[in-house]
Amino acid sequence: MGKKTRIFLLSLVLIIAIFLRFYHFTTTPPGLYPDEAMDGNNASEVAATGHYQVFYPEDNGREGLYINLIALEFQLFHAPHEPWVVRLPAAIAGVLTVFGLYLLAAELFGYEVGLLAAFLLATSFWHINFSRIGFRAILSPLLLTWTAWLILKAFRAASSKMAVWYAVAAGIVYGLGFYTYIAYRISPLLLLLFIPFFRKYPGFWKRVTIFLVLAFVTAAPIGWYFAKNPSAFFGRTSEISVTSTANPLETFAVNFWKTLLEINVQGDFNWRQNISGAPELFWPVGILFLVGIALGIYWLWKERRKKNALTDAPVKSEGQTLLVFGIWFTFAWFILGALPAALSNDGIPHALRSILMVVPAVTLAALGGMWAYRMIKDHWGGRAALTLGVIALAILAFFAYYDYFIVWGENPNVPGAFNADYVTIGREINALPATTPKYVVVSACGVLARNIPVPAETTMFITNTFTTSTQMAKNVQYLIGGKNGCGGLPDQEGQIPPGTPSTTIFFID
Numbered sequence: 001m002g003k004k005t006r007i008f009l010l011s012l013v014l015i016i017a018i019f020l021r022f023y024h025f026t027t028t029p030p031g032l033y034p035d036e037a038m039d040g041n042n043a044s045e046v047a048a049t050g051h052y053q054v055f056y057p058e059d060n061g062r063e064g065l066y067i068n069l070i071a072l073e074f075q076l077f078h079a080p081h082e083p084w085v086v087r088l089p090a091a092i093a094g095v096l097t098v099f100g101l102y103l104l105a106a107e108l109f110g111y112e113v114g115l116l117a118a119f120l121l122a123t124s125f126w127h128i129n130f131s132r133i134g135f136r137a138i139l140s141p142l143l144l145t146w147t148a149w150l151i152l153k154a155f156r157a158a159s160s161k162m163a164v165w166y167a168v169a170a171g172i173v174y175g176l177g178f179y180t181y182i183a184y185r186i187s188p189l190l191l192l193l194f195i196p197f198f199r200k201y202p203g204f205w206k207r208v209t210i211f212l213v214l215a216f217v218t219a220a221p222i223g224w225y226f227a228k229n230p231s232a233f234f235g236r237t238s239e240i241s242v243t244s245t246a247n248p249l250e251t252f253a254v255n256f257w258k259t260l261l262e263i264n265v266q267g268d269f270n271w272r273q274n275i276s277g278a279p280e281l282f283w284p285v286g287i288l289f290l291v292g293i294a295l296g297i298y299w300l301w302k303e304r305r306k307k308n309a310l311t312d313a314p315v316k317s318e319g320q321t322l323l324v325f326g327i328w329f330t331f332a333w334f335i336l337g338a339l340p341a342a343l344s345n346d347g348i349p350h351a352l353r354s355i356l357m358v359v360p361a362v363t364l365a366a367l368g369g370m371w372a373y374r375m376i377k378d379h380w381g382g383r384a385a386l387t388l389g390v391i392a393l394a395i396l397a398f399f400a401y402y403d404y405f406i407v408w409g410e411n412p413n414v415p416g417a418f419n420a421d422y423v424t425i426g427r428e429i430n431a432l433p434a435t436t437p438k439y440v441v442v443s444a445c446g447v448l449a450r451n452i453p454v455p456a457e458t459t460m461f462i463t464n465t466f467t468t469s470t471q472m473a474k475n476v477q478y479l480i481g482g483k484n485g486c487g488g489l490p491d492q493e494g495q496i497p498p499g500t501p502s503t504t505i506f507f508i509d
Contacts, residue, residue, distance in 0.1 A: 001059075001111055001112065002335070004074050006111055006115070006334035006471055007047070008114050009444055009499065010099075010102055010115060010118070013098065013102070013115060013118045013119045014095065014098065014099060014118075014122075015120050015302060016122050016123065016397060017094070017098040017118075017121075017122035018095055019093050020122065020128050020400055020401065020404065021091045021094045021095055021117040021128060021131045021132060022091055022121065023405070024405065024409075025084050025087070025091065025132070025220070026082065026084045027333050028132070028404075028405065028409045029127055029132060029272075029409070029417075029418050030414065030415045030418055030420045031083070031107060031330075031413060031415055031417075031418030031419050031420030031421075031423050031458070032083040032086065032134075032419065032421075032422070032458045032461065032462070033133070033134075033272060033417070033418050033419055033425050033458070034059075034419060034422070034454045034455050034456075034457045034458050035135070035454070035457075036083070036086050036087070036133065036134035036135065036283050036458075036459045037086070037457035037461040037462075038058060038059040038062075038454060038458065039062065039066060039067050039070060039086060039134055039460050040070060040085065040086040040134070040451065040461045040464035040465070041083070041195050041457055041460055042056050042058065042067050042068045042071075043068070043070035043071040043073075043086075044071075044074055044291070044461070044464065045070075045466060045467060046067065046068065046074075047071045047074030047075045047377065047446070048074075048467075049116060052071065053067075053068075053222075054179060054221045054222040054225050055222060055225050055226075055229075055232060057229075057232060058449045058450070059447060059449055059454055059457075060235050060447060061220035061235040062136060062231050062235040063136060063178070063180055063181065063182075063222065064179055064208075065088060065136065065139060065176060065180050066090075066134075066139055066180065067133075067135035067136075068083065068130065070089060070134075071088040071089075073085055073089075074085050077145045077301065080219055080292035081461055081462055081464045082273035083134075083423065084149045085142050085384060086134035086461070087133060087134040088133050089139075090130065090133060090134055090135065090138045091131050091132060091136075092132070093131065093138050093142045094127060094128070094131025094138060094142075095131075095140050096133075096142055096146075096468065097120045097121065097127070097131075097138075097142040097145055097359070098118050099118070100142065100145040100149060101114075101117050101118050101121050101145055101359055101362070102114045102115060102117065102118035102361070103146075103149045104145055104146075104149040104152070105117040105118070105366060106167040107149060107152050107153070107156075107322070108152070108322055108323070108326030109322075109363075109367065109370075110365075111327055112317060112370055113363075113366050113370050114366075115368060116366040116369050116370060117362055117363045117365075117366035117387070119393065120285055120362040120365050120366055120396070121358070121359065121362045122186075122400075123282075123303070123396050123397050123399075123400035124281070124282075124285075124358060124362055124400070124438065125274075125275070125280075125282065125400065125403050125404055125408070126274075126277055126280045126351060126355075126358050127141075127358050127362075128400065129273065129274070129351075129404065129408070130273075130352065130355060131149065133272075135184065135352060135426075136180055136181050137180070137181040137352055137353075137355045138355065139149070139177070139180040139181065140177060140180045140181045140183055140355060140358055141358060141359045141470060142186065143173055143174065143176055143177035144177060144187055144190075144333075144356065144359070145359055146173050146176075146384070147170055147174040147177065147191075148191075148329070149170050150167075150170035150173060151166075151167075151170045151191070151194060151211065151459050153166040153170075154166035154167040154170055154207045154211065155194070155198045155201050155204065155207060156201070158324065160203060163203060163207055164207070164210060164349060166207075167207040167208075167210040167214070167285075168210060168211075168214050169214075170211050170215075171210065171211040171212065171214025171215040171217075171218065171397070172214050172215075172216075172218050174187075174191075174211070174215045175214065175215040175216070175217070175218025175219040176218060176219075176290040178219040178222055178223070179219075179222055181355075182235070182340065183337070183340035183354075183355065183356050184238060186279050186336045186337070186339055186340065186354075186356075187336075189327070189332075189336055190332055190336050191331055192375075193328060193329050193332055194208075194325075194326070196287060197220065197321060197324070197325040197328075198325075201323065203232040205484045210468075211308045214292065215405060216461070222286065236335070237344065238491030239373075240344045240345055240346040241261060241343060242255065242342075242344070244341055244345070245345055250397070251345055252342055252343060254340075255341065255343070255344070255345065255348045255436060256338060256342035258339040258340060258342075258348045258349050258420075259341045259342050259349055259354055259357075261349070262279065262280050262351070262354065263279060263280050263281050263286060263289060263357075264281060264283070264286040264289070265279060265292070266279065266281050266349065267349055267351060268280070268347070268349050268350055268352075268433060269415040270347060270350075270351075270417070271408075271411065271413040271414055272414075272418060273350075273351040273352055274351050275403065275407055275408050275411075276413070279404055280351060280357075280358070280361070281361060281362075282396065282399055282400075282403070284392070284395075284396065285362070285365045285396065286365075288363040288364075288365040288366075288368035288369045288372065289361055289368060290368070290369035291365075291367075291369075291371060291372065292363075292364030292365055292366070292367035292369075293331075293364055293368075294300075294368075295325040295367055295368060296330070296364065298329060299323065299324070299325055299327060300324065300328070303320070303324050303380075311394030312361035330360045330363050331360070332363060332365060333356070333357075333359065334357055334360035334364070336356070337354060337355075337356030337359075337360065338354055338357055339352045340354065340356070341353035341354040364420045373385055373389055376388060376389075376469060383388075383465055390486055414450035417457065419458050422455065422456075422458035422459050422462075422508060423459075423462055423507065424481075425440070425459050425507050426458065426459040426460075426461070426462025426463045426508045427462060427469050428506065429459070429462075429463045429474075429476060429506065430463055432504065433502075434473070434474055434475055435475065436471065436475060436504055437475050437477070437497075437500070437504060438445075438474075438475055438476045438477070438504050438505075439476075439477050439479060439496050439500065439505045439506070440456065440476060440477070440478045440479065440503060440506045440507075441479050441480075441492075441493055441496075441505065441506065441508070442455065442456045442478060442481055442507060442508045442509075443478065443480075443482075443507060443509035444456075444508050444509050452478050452480075453480075453489075454509055456478055456508055460478075463476060465478075475497075479492035479495055479496070479507075480492045480493075481493055481507065
């Protein structure tokens with residue numbers, strides 16, 4: 001495959017990725033989930049004060065990178081208080097992950113696999129969905145994918161000067177990952193795989209040292225924060241951990257099995273995160289994923305027999321080394337990516353907590369897809385293989401659009417999953433004069449953020465009334481409702497003056 005052809009095909013894949021992540025971006029998904037709004041409210045306050053943080057403790061605690069990216073939108077571009085502003089970093093991250101996977105898979109398995117892996121990620125409902133929701137988790141596969149590619153380039157660079165720059169970039173990118181999502185913390189186990197495969201490369205330990213120093217320096221601020229606030233390190237994880245169950249090992253085993261089955265059998269039931277109960281991979285891609293696993297196991301077994309025949313002599317070909325490493329690395333990434341979900345005991349299978357699995361899953365499917373293409377080519381000829389391949393890819397692209405924008409996007413359960421009615425309340429408040437007193441009665445249950453249940457965050461974001469000063473400026477008052485089911489909260493509805501028009505009283509329940 002020529003360079004111009006590769007560039008053309010990669011450009012086409014990226015165009016598809018951009019389209020599927022930005023089409024109807026201001027309207028789909030509808031509403032704004034309170035956790036998304038919490039990020040937006042923190043970011044809006046940061047933009048006003050300039051007080052950037054590495055960790056934001058409200059709403060069960062969140063690593064700060066995603067919030068800080070939203071804050072930059074407000075500071076640099078004076079972005080409006082609209083849901084798409086909170087989701088913009090996720091969409092950009094999604095496209096960049098597709099590009100990063102192309103680079104990584106091409107480095108390990110060749111350009112064809114790299115292009116197919118990128119295409120499968122670009123058209124994955126799993127990845128499209130989280131690329132259009134303002135959750136910080138989408139940054140984890142992005143930074144881990146780019147870290148792996150940069151490390152490979154650092155070890156394989158012919159120029160020692162370039163190797164150093166790759167190692168520096170890898171360390172910074174990897175360190176930033178610790179500001180994204182708790183699932184990222186399993187990544188050091190994955191990177192240990194580089195040692196047995198590349199330790200004999202010239203300059204290996206020097207490059208590793210540079211990488212580790214830069215990663216440590218980059219991650220040090222949040223590490224120091226956790227050292228001073230150890231409870232923040234665990235956050236809600238300790239509340240939903242399998243260790244809190246009667247039989248932790250049995251619960252973990254069941255959860256791990258369910259997490260593996262989400263790929264091809266039964267996925268997340270939460271409409272916010274999936275087409276309820278559908279497998280995370282579209283079924284043809286799921287079949288190719290299984291083929292990829294079988295191929296990987298076969299290749300590793302074949303390589304082991306070869307080493308036995310050579311009295312366990314090391315593999316001499318760099319291409320063979322990359323292939324074997326790539327398979328082990330992809331397998332390990334997939335298994336480790338399942339652990340954050342399996343170790344929790346809440347809503348299993350859970351597409352969000354297992355988001356790190358999406359990259360290795362589509363990579364294995366790409367290996368299976370290329371094998372299928374070559375089998376067709378060998379038996380029926382290149383023209384038949386190319387024709388069937390183009391038809392298959394067109395079908396996958398069509399169903400990516402259809403599943404997300406029609407099957408999921410038009411489902412009546414989706415607006416409720418994103419609390420679209422809370423956005424409507426915010427817009428109704430915005431339509432009233434600033435001089436008119438407005439009262440928002442919060443009866444919905446949720447953790448408290450500044451003494452108000454988190455469900456109110458959506459309306460606060462839309463109206464830009466998160467802080468006391470903005471509430472006063474816009475004449476909006478948030479009150480705890482008497483029907484609040486959280487328990488222990490005061491009934492503040494009595495503070496509404498008698499005779500207040502019903503058109504200025506709003507209920508979040």
